[in-house]
Amino acid sequence: MNKPNLSIVAPHPAMYHLNGNDIHYQLMLGGGNDMEIRKKNLLAMALLCLTMVASGCGTTPEGANGKSGATKSNQVKSEAPANIQMRTIKTALGDVEVPIQPQRIAAPAYLGTVLALDVQPVASDFLLMESPYLEGMLDGVTDVGDSLEALVELKPDLIITNINKEEAVDKYSLIAPTVAMPYNSFETIQEEMRYFGDLLDKKDVAEQWITDFESRTGKLRDEVQAALGEGETVSIMQEYDGKVFLFGSKSGRGGRIMYEILGANPPSTVPEHMLAESFYEFSLEMLPEYTGDYLVLTTKSTLEELQADPIWGNLPAIRDGKVYLWTESESWFRDPIAVEGQIDNLAKWIIQTAKTK
Structure with a gap:
């Protein structure tokens, strides 16, 4: 059986591994010399950043009285220009002082969410920028990869990350105020849009997006429920x-769409704790028990290959063609723009498939 393409090297090991959000990076970070080299490179970049910051290239870690301002991540604040108004916002690592009207946003995470709010960030991460759903929307966005030096040069006044480890966020916080929110922080896509709409001074844009989205997806939800x-x-x-991973409502791969937005239900045989995680690995022996009447499957295999497989081919959803197959490059993304690009095909598939039963 062909295997999904999971060969992209993670640009930010901590960003995607420590928060447990995505199996792509969980698999990539199995260890070895490459990981150690990346850790050393990140540390070197951090030290370089600190040197540049202290010498006046960007924001400074010291206050006017010369005392250090860097302590815990929920206390660290980059020095803001005197004419910039600040306010407090809650993050996964505590309260953070951020600009009331940020102008230069670095989005190593939540790129699609920021763009959905009509904000053009100055920086992001190459993997997010490769989203097929963001094509033509990235003018002026620089891929900073894992380079803190490159981030410093862009002089952001706000950084958005999904890292939830203080030691990693502290490095960002020396460059600009940093908002850390793991991808599974939000129960709904509406909650996510409202949080970042508030953060980016785009509340009205967020509410309009939500109104339009609910109007459109409400009809799709009704049709799916009827089917x-x-x-x-x-x-x-x-x-x-040879491994299988299960996804819940806070995940990509179609989990957010099918469960949260379209209201489909997982099999009752799937333990709740497995769905509470962003993903959960289980053994092939449990496939018959955990596979529902319909299956959304990320794979590089064709339906014919799956049907010929002695394990997958015995599943009713595979045998009867009640399966939606897509690749990781299509299914990985779960931001608002990606969801808008995915939901019609998923809804149409399940509605049409249900008619054939």
Whole structure:
């Protein structure tokens, strides 16, 4: 069986591994010399950043009285120009002082969310920038990768990250006020949009997006609910190298769309703690128990290859063609713009498939 393409090297090991958000990076960070080299490179960049900051290239870690301002991440504040008004916002690591009207946003995370709020960030991460759903929307956005030096040169006044480790966020905080929110922090896409709409002084844009989105997806939800039979369920999975991963409502791969937005239900046999995680690995032996009437599957395999497989081919959803197959490059993204680009196809698939039963 062909394997999904999981060969992209993570640009920010801590960003995608420590928060436990995505299996792509969990698999990539299995260890080895490359990981150690990346850690050393990140440390070297951090030390370089500190040197540049202290010498006046960017913001300074010291106050006017010469005392150090760097302590815990929820206390660290970059020196803001006197004419910049600040306010306090809650983050995963505590309260942070941020500009009331940030102008130069670095978005190593939540790139699609920032763009959905009509804000053009100055920086992001190459993996997020490779999203097929953001094509043509990234003029002026610089890929800073894991280079703190490159980030310093862009002089952001706000950094958005999904890292939830103080030691990593502290490095960002020496460059600019940093808001840390793991990807699974928000129960709904509306909550996510309102949080960042407030942060970026775009509350009106967030509310308009929510109104339009709910109007559009409400109709899709009703159609999907009408198409599904009583008690019918949907599973969200990815297969890779003999392993299987299950995704819940706070995940990409279609989990956010099918469960949170379209109101489909997972099989009752799936333990709740597995769905509470961003992803959960389980053994192939449990496939028959955890696979619903319909299956959304991230894979590089074709339907014919899956049907010929002795394990996958015995699943009713595979055998009867009640499976939606897509690649990781299509399914990984879960931001508002990606969801808008994915939801029509997923809803249409399950509605049409249900008609054939």
